[in-house]
Amino acid sequence: MKPAAFRYHAPKTTQEAVALLAEVAPNDGRVLAGGQSLVPTMAFRMARPGHLVDINGVAELARLGVENERLVIGAGVRHAAFHRPVVAGPLGQLLSFVVRHIAHYPIRTRGTFCGSLAHADPASEWCLTAVTLGAEMIGRSVKGTRVIAADQFFDGIMTTVLAEDELLIESRLPLLAADTRFGFYEFSRRAGDYAIAMALVTYRLEGGTIVEPRVGVGGAEPQPRRILEAEQALAGQAPTAHVFRAAAEAAAGAVDPMADNQASSEFRRDLVRTVTRRALERSAA
Numbered sequence: 495m496k497p498a499a500f501r502y503h504a505p506k507t508t509q510e511a512v513a514l515l516a517e518v519a520p521n522d523g524r525v526l527a528g529g530q531s532l533v534p535t536m537a538f539r540m541a542r543p544g545h546l547v548d549i550n551g552v553a554e555l556a557r558l559g560v561e562n563e564r565l566v567i568g569a570g571v572r573h574a575a576f577h578r579p580v581v582a583g584p585l586g587q588l589l590s591f592v593v594r595h596i597a598h599y600p601i602r603t604r605g606t607f608c609g610s611l612a613h614a615d616p617a618s619e620w621c622l623t624a625v626t627l628g629a630e631m632i633g634r635s636v637k638g639t640r641v642i643a644a645d646q647f648f649d650g651i652m653t654t655v656l657a658e659d660e661l662l663i664e665s666r667l668p669l670l671a672a673d674t675r676f677g678f679y680e681f682s683r684r685a686g687d688y689a690i691a692m693a694l695v696t697y698r699l700e701g702g703t704i705v706e707p708r709v710g711v712g713g714a715e716p717q718p719r720r721i722l723e724a725e726q727a728l729a730g731q732a733p734t735a736h737v738f739r740a741a742a743e744a745a746a747g748a749v750d751p752m753a754d755n756q757a758s759s760e761f762r763r764d765l766v767r768t769v770t771r772r773a774l775e776r777s778a779a
């Protein structure tokens with residue numbers, strides 16, 4: 495099937511893009527970024543936007559660099575930009591490890607980091623990364639610019655707090671201290687499929703014990719989130735197999751997993767236990 499008819503707009507500046515969005519959003523106008531989620535749903539006619547505001551020609555949205563101790567990722571930055579570390583230290587390594595789990599190579603050359611955040615699939619690796627690391631999202635509309643904390647940004651399955659005329663112009667990830675350890679693990683049925691459950695962990699060691707633990711779980715609930723119970727099980731402990739198992743058990747006990755045609759709620763809970771333990775084991779490898 496082909497998409498239903500729509501009007502196409504190609505702004506050249508962010509200002510032009512938000513002005514267009516203000517005009518067309520009330521008539522089901524949508525942003526077109528990499529098109530890797532939007533275009534398939536249009537082809538199936540599950541989405542029939544009246545207007546598309548294509549941001550691919552907005553050069554200023556291609557920003558990718560460090561400012562004020564944060565990695566700034568503009569709305570035009572593709573997944574593939576992270577195939578190699580974009581910044582020295584653990585953050586660059588973490589992003590280049592995680593990106594390999596997103597879809598397949600051709601999709602990664604078009605799909606964007608911010609498009610994934612705006613699309614808010616519960617199983618998106620970037621949504622999990624943003625929530626776990628404490629990203630900031632920068633939304634802009636004709637009314638102004640606002641900063642939204644990652645833990646306030648997602649609002650359920652494929653829903654965010656962005657207004658319909660608001661463009662996510664960039665996301666900012668805090669840099670990680672040089673001694674930060676990280677581990678990521680996801681379970682999906684086939685390589686390139688969306689995760690059924692995944693976990694991302696970061697922490698530092700001080701005097702041989704874990705400090706500043708962050709444990710994020712994605713794919714299991716309607717939106718990714720940090721699991722404080724698992725973080726409490728890690729804080730102040732030595733990074734041993736026993737402690738990792740206790741944290742994984744705490745994560746499994748804390749989630750309220752979704753059930754769908756891929757996995758029952760109980761299977762997902764088991765997977766949360768496994769992916770959390772394996773992410774922690776990878777952090778110590």
Ligand SMILES: Cc1cc2nc3c(=O)[nH]c(=O)nc-3n(C[C@H](O)[C@H](O)[C@H](O)COP(=O)(O)OP(=O)(O)OC[C@H]3O[C@@H](n4cnc5c(N)ncnc54)[C@H](O)[C@@H]3O)c2cc1C
Nearest residue numbers: 525527528529530531532597605606609610612618619662
């Ligand atoms: C076969 C297949 C497998 C996939 N597997 C995975 C996977 O394993 N993990 C994963 O995370 N993703 C996966 N994806 C999705 C892919 O990563 C998409 O690139 C991503 O979800 C959306 O990014 P995009 O730039 O393509 O956005 P688009 O498809 O252009 O847009 C998606 C939605 O977000 C909105 N939007 C986009 N950018 C902005 C913005 N800057 N501001 C406001 N709204 C915006 C659009 O209006 C639209 O509603 C897969 C896709 C396919 C086709």
